[in-house]
Amino acid sequence: MVRTKIIRKPVPPQRGSSSPTSPLPPHPWQFYRCRVVHSGTGEVLDEGLAVFFKGPRSFTAEDVLELHVHSGRAVVSSILGALACLPYCRLAEPGEFTRRAFSAGHMDLTQVEGIHDLINAETESQRRVALQATAGQVRDWLSELRTDIIKCLGYVEALIDFSEEDIEDGILDDVKLRTDDISRRIREQLSNFKRGEIMRSGLRLAIFGPPNVGKSSLFNFFAQREAAIVTNVPGTTRDVLEISLEIGGLPVVLADTAGIRETDDVVERIGIERAADRIDRADLSLCVLSLPEVIRVEGGVVHIDLPKELAGKTSFKHNYVLFNKRDLLPAKVADEVVAAIEKLEVEGAWAISLNTGEGTKGFIQELETILRARYNVMSEDNKESQVLIGNARHSTHLETALEFIKAFRDTCDGDVMLAAEELRYAAQSIGKITGEIGVEDVLDVIFRDFCIGK
């Protein structure tokens, strides 16, 4: 079955004509079995059901007639053709029903976006987050947040308007506490959003390091197949290679990159630029180093030299460091090397050998534990219970609001008047999410990729 909703523009009153004799509108909110007849030729096009929604208790707040007809292409096109013959009847634009509902004040922007996200939801968690938005939970959360900011603004304005002696002590301290709480609530949602994004699209983990240290060997170890070419020639990997896998229940997009060094080889240089770009865009980076190249024994003590940067190409922005080729170490320094690694100020560092497999099991187990803790991987039951924000536009405005509140906190002990402005901007940023402010700028963008009939 296919539902066809009819948008009827208001018909201008015709002088002298009596009220129409048409049986419509029938009782609202009741299904009627009906025959769909071409108004010009009288031809029966289909049999179906009709239901009349009387405004304002309809989705768009206008009178709406819904026809439920058979979904065959010929049936639908003949009915649409017949409808097109009626004066003031036309096909709805993509998202037009939702847009009308929005204009009538039946929903705010977050609900509109919720409908869009619901239609496009591909995973269970996307569906859940979108459904909360359509139900107005995001709107309610934001409106409470905005009210709280405006309340703070009210107190600050009172400080400005009245002389010190008329105002109770500690008002500003109270406002500071309140704004801290507001910031905390926003940060919590932003981090939930980030976690949600990672659950949706995968954590981007980039392997990088100097040439020939075993990056591609590590990539293949994760992939459990010969996904990347491994040779003893430095500069083997050029393009960025990617595989999707799970680490500790977390979807991960793992990238292998070209070894970073100064080079005259044009192709290799392009590969290195790509590597640097990929490392910049990664959520986390894992630097691979070759143990024999980074250890230095001085007076019988083992030192490990971590590079500051790699060939001036990329800062050594590592989250984790994997010291490979442990098998090449003389047995007598192995224990001291492990001790030296433990002393490094790095979130995670391991000494392994991809050739012999030594240390790899512990490495994987610890990496899983670290990632699970970092991204707060929870059980299925409560995974999404706290997540409200599933939309990048919302998170952008929330980040802006957070910055304004921070600016308020940084300045409120000085010029209160200027600080108050920051709170006003923060409230406006929240208002932009729900569409109370600056709505015209975003409407076309939001409705652009809505489907027809919604």
Ligand SMILES: Nc1nc2c(ncn2[C@@H]2O[C@H](COP(=O)(O)OP(=O)(O)OP(=O)(O)O)[C@@H](O)[C@H]2O)c(=O)[nH]1
């Ligand atoms: N002895 C030893 N050799 C290893 C180990 N891991 C990798 N290799 C060898 O090191 C060489 C380089 O390995 P790759 O995986 O190609 O290194 P890469 O870092 O991807 O190199 P590029 O792509 O050229 O930057 C190969 O000959 C590997 O077999 C290890 O743990 N021990």
Ligand SMILES: [K+]
């Ligand atoms: K190599």
Ligand SMILES: [Mg+2]
């Ligand atoms: Mg490689």
